[in-house]
Amino acid sequence: xxxxxxxxxxxxxxxxxxxxxxxxxxxxxxxxxxxxxxxxxxxxxxxxxxxxxxxxxxxxxxxxxxxxxxxxxxxxxxxxxxxxxxxxxxxxxxxxxxxxxxxxxxxxxxxxxxxxxxxxxxxxxxxxxxxxxxxxxxxxxxxxxxxxxxxxxxxxxxxxxxxxxxxxxxxxxxxxxxxxxxxxxxxxxxxxxxxxxxxxxxxxxxxxxxxxxxxxxxxxxxxxxxxxxxxxxxxxxxxxxxxxxxxxxxxxxxxxxxxxxxxxxxxxxxxxxxxxxxxxxxxxxxxxxxxxxxxxxxxxxxxxxxxxxxxxxxxx
Numbered sequence: 536x537x538x539x540x541x542x543x544x545x546x547x548x549x550x551x552x553x554x555x556x557x558x559x560x561x562x563x564x565x566x567x568x569x570x571x572x573x574x575x576x577x578x579x580x581x582x583x584x585x586x587x588x589x590x591x592x593x594x595x596x597x598x599x600x601x602x603x604x605x606x607x608x609x610x611x612x613x614x615x616x617x618x619x620x621x622x623x624x625x626x627x628x629x630x631x632x633x634x635x636x637x638x639x640x641x642x643x644x645x646x647x648x649x650x651x652x653x654x655x656x657x658x659x660x661x662x663x664x665x666x667x668x669x670x671x672x673x674x675x676x677x678x679x680x681x682x683x684x685x686x687x688x689x690x691x692x693x694x695x696x697x698x699x700x701x702x703x704x705x706x707x708x709x710x711x712x713x714x715x716x717x718x719x720x721x722x723x724x725x726x727x728x729x730x731x732x733x734x735x736x737x738x739x740x741x742x743x744x745x746x747x748x749x750x751x752x753x754x755x756x757x758x759x760x761x762x763x764x765x766x767x768x769x770x771x772x773x774x775x776x777x778x779x780x781x782x783x784x785x786x787x788x789x790x791x792x793x794x795x796x797x798x799x800x801x802x803x804x805x806x807x808x809x810x811x812x813x814x815x816x817x818x819x820x821x822x823x824x825x826x827x828x829x830x831x832x833x834x835x836x837x838x839x840x841x842x843x844x845x846x847x848x849x850x851x
Contacts, residue, residue, distance in 0.1 A: 611790025
């Protein structure tokens with residue numbers, strides 16, 4: 536079974552990983568020098584992001600393995616599984632540590648030392664986040680075409696891209712919140728604001744993790760191909776001269792760029808078995824040529840009446 540996982544997602548992951556490893560070290564050094572809880576939480580944030588990117592790269596790698604007699608549809612869903620593990624890591628480690636440290640900072644009386652160091656670290660972190668965000672944003676722009684941004688995100692079957700996108704966005708938002716917390720703590724002399732910033736960073740991480748977990752769960756259970764893809768496949772099938780009607784299709788994503796298609800087709804009654812086989816082969820070639828993501832194509836000759844009866848039993 537042929538594989539073609541997203542090179543752009545992989546490139547964005549490598550870029551984000553390099554940036555997060557460097558930034559995490561700088562943030563922890565800054566937190567040690569200033570005593571800032573928000574900066575420490577941001578260090579945890581970057582560390583969790585780096586670990587997440589390693590897991591995602593591993594998921595992309597193992598998902599490329601060829602199919603076997605035991606796993607006949609391949610290993611593409613490894614990508615979905617490891618994205619779910621990443622979401623749980625962000626929730627348990629990232630959000631949990633940031634929340635606990637933020638509460639501890641609120642309850643203790645201390646002032647951030649050398650706030651200029653904090654600002655410098657946060658500026659470096661912001662500059663490091665930008666390249667990965669630009670890379671993944673370009674990928675999103677290319678893939679979504681004229682589709683609305685929100686609709687594209689809702690219909691996306693690529694959790695790796697969503698993880699990098701939302702991870703970068705939450706990282707930038709966390710940096711801004713940490714800067715505001717540092718400013719308010721410096722101006723008021725109260726560490727409460729630094730702790731509040733840390734708690735807010737925890738909430739951002741938790742929200743991001745829950746969204747990514749829900750997306751990965753949906754993909755693991757199985758989701759259909761995009762409606763435009765299904766419509767195109769039915770149209771290609773209908774164009775075959777030996778086809779009376781393309782009744783409908785059942786589709787499911789095996790990976791972000793791998794689709795299984797099961798098609799119900801009503802052929803002309805006069806066709807022989809050999810002629811039907813030739814027509815099926817022609818439809819198969821045409822569909823795969825138009826949609827290389829179709830890696831498994833199944834076609835069932837079936838009358839329209841029988842198809843409607845079975846659809847009635849399914850309820851959709």
